[in-house]
Amino acid sequence: MRMLKTFKTGGVHPPENKLSATSPIEVLSLPDTVFIPVAQHIGAPAIPVVQRGDQVKVGQVIAKSSSFVSTNIHSSVSGKVKKVDFQADSSGYPKQGIFIDVKDDEWLEEIDRSEELKKDFDLDGPEIVKKIQEAGIVGEGGATFPTHVKLVPPKGMKADILIINGVECEPYLTSDHRLMLEKADEILVGTRLLMKALNVNKAVIGIENNKPDAIQLLSDKVKNDPGIEVAGLKVKYPQGGEKQLIKALTGREVPSGGLPVAIGAVVSNVGTAFAVYEAVQKNKPLFERVVSITGKGIEKPSNFRVRIGTPTSALIEAAGGLPEDTGKIISGGPMMGRAIASLEVPVTKGTSGILLMTQNESKRDEVISCIRCSRCVSACPMGLEPYLLMTLAEKQIFDRAEDEKIMDCMECGSCSYTCPSNRPLLDYIRFGKGKVGQIIRSRKK
């Protein structure tokens, strides 16, 4: 067998724990009320266009994109707008959003609700981009970068390869895996649409080889398509990181501070490819997504198709209720996800999973001194020196931190994971990144 590809610098191997990998995607029943935040993406928050008391249908625009780097927000349910107000999101700080009382399930007429596969399209690139923009599609891998922005490269840059990210390197999460198994045809149509939009004739779907069934299935389906290739990858975290995946598949390296398109690559998640298919072929905006609900304590780890705005509590209920020894509830995976402080936090476009960690698993061990073992340096996939960045952030020496490329950190957490002294490296680096980011922004002004 030929050697499987992977990226070279750093990386770690956390236990996979893909508990929900064999559970087919189920449709979660509608909640009574949804809270749909207006900022579910990177960029400017959308501006609400509905008011209290308005009747809305599924798929209707309820908040309009306010600039180019922003997206529309659509209602995920039908019913009456209860209020436009603030509620704490996963950060605990209140964010604006729209509360809707659910009544029936009435969709907009133009949305094609049939399950039938629509393979053919005769749209040109800009038309596809326009449809994607209107449908409010963002990267579903977690970074939630508006997809239409990615598809329009800055002047002077041209993409020559599209990479579809089916790596799902985060432990526990299985939403992308299940989607690839159950909606393979749709994902491939989505991929072709993205290729057309970007005007490239080559696409690679990268999948780690802990998902052999998905690799097999997709390879069989693209046998007769010369443009799309399925590549199996050696399991290593964080291979799902955009820069790591590009490096693994093409050998190219994204320059520090640069965009992937600068070296001709555009990366999209499989979830995004599926959403693109639905948006373009079925006129269905992004208002639902697949979410894994998993954890060692949970009764039945599952994958649900969930409407955006559904509270976390509804998901946990559907998976058998909150286990008694839950120590932490994490939105996202165990490596990059963030703990949430309230069960009212809604599912958003970037929520790939809800992980319930047991108390034993979530406990942080006692922090002791750095022993200069440099494991964090070996683990860092960006080739940084995490121990140094932590010290610089701690001592607030931000100019030096900037010189040491703190802004290149993608917060994958490999350093904290690997530290034998349990030092909170990423906590400090993230803090330093925030401060350095502020300094850079104020300098530009």
Place this chain on the structure above:
Amino acid sequence: MSITIVYTIATLSVIGTSAAVILYFVAQKFKVYEDPRINEVEENLPAANCGGCGYAGCRAFAEACVKASDLGDLYCPVGGNETMNKVAEILGLEAVKKDARVAYIRCNGTCEHRPKTNIFDGATTCAIASSVYSGETDCQWGCLGYGDCFDACDFDAIELRADLGVPRITDDMCVACGACVDACPKDLIELRKKFPKNRKVVVACRNKDKGGVARKACSVACIGCGKCEKECKFDAITIENNLAFIDSDKCKLCRKCVPVCPTNAIIEENFPPRKIKQEEKEECSTAK
């Protein structure tokens, strides 16, 4: 005595003398004139090097004082008026009298008043905790209690109170350098006018949420009802964003706002116990 030693001494003496002569002229030629008053001013400063004046240290402040044509913008919070008078005397300028200040942490969200709703187990500094999320309680405005202010204080004026969950400032130790004000990511600490006997009347809350939300998170939160504003005869109290604020420069310590506050968000400190209501007017006139 060997001739070698004689030669050695002679040679070294010649080199030494000529080097001394050269250095003398070089020193004359490249002499940097420094105002002798800088040293004099510096000697009178508290040598705390805290940066409370806005300069890098006492020396830098002394240089700024000597350069300045008037001392209006220059003030050493540690030395206070006494020090500034001495500095003014040396420089032949007029010192501007300023009220002494003291730092105050405007949060009374102790464990008793503000229940914890979650546990944070990340790196325990306020700066990191506040950049990650809103805090262990439902109040996103209040004190996190990890003690960034305590770390910033060079004068041991801040005490971490594990029993309360919020730090407290020892007024007599505080020099109002403002290091804690900058360290607090929640902007809770204010430099207020220092009254005799460390008396103070202050709204110990920064919660800008609507009344109901604020009250739900903390039993002593300011709900912005405005009763204190109406009660105040000196226009010292303003309500903005559902939050009352007492301007310490206008406050006359009459304490009338304290009993009208429905949530006990206004705190009076270091006053003698209250007498019966009729005598309150007397208190008012005795207050400075």
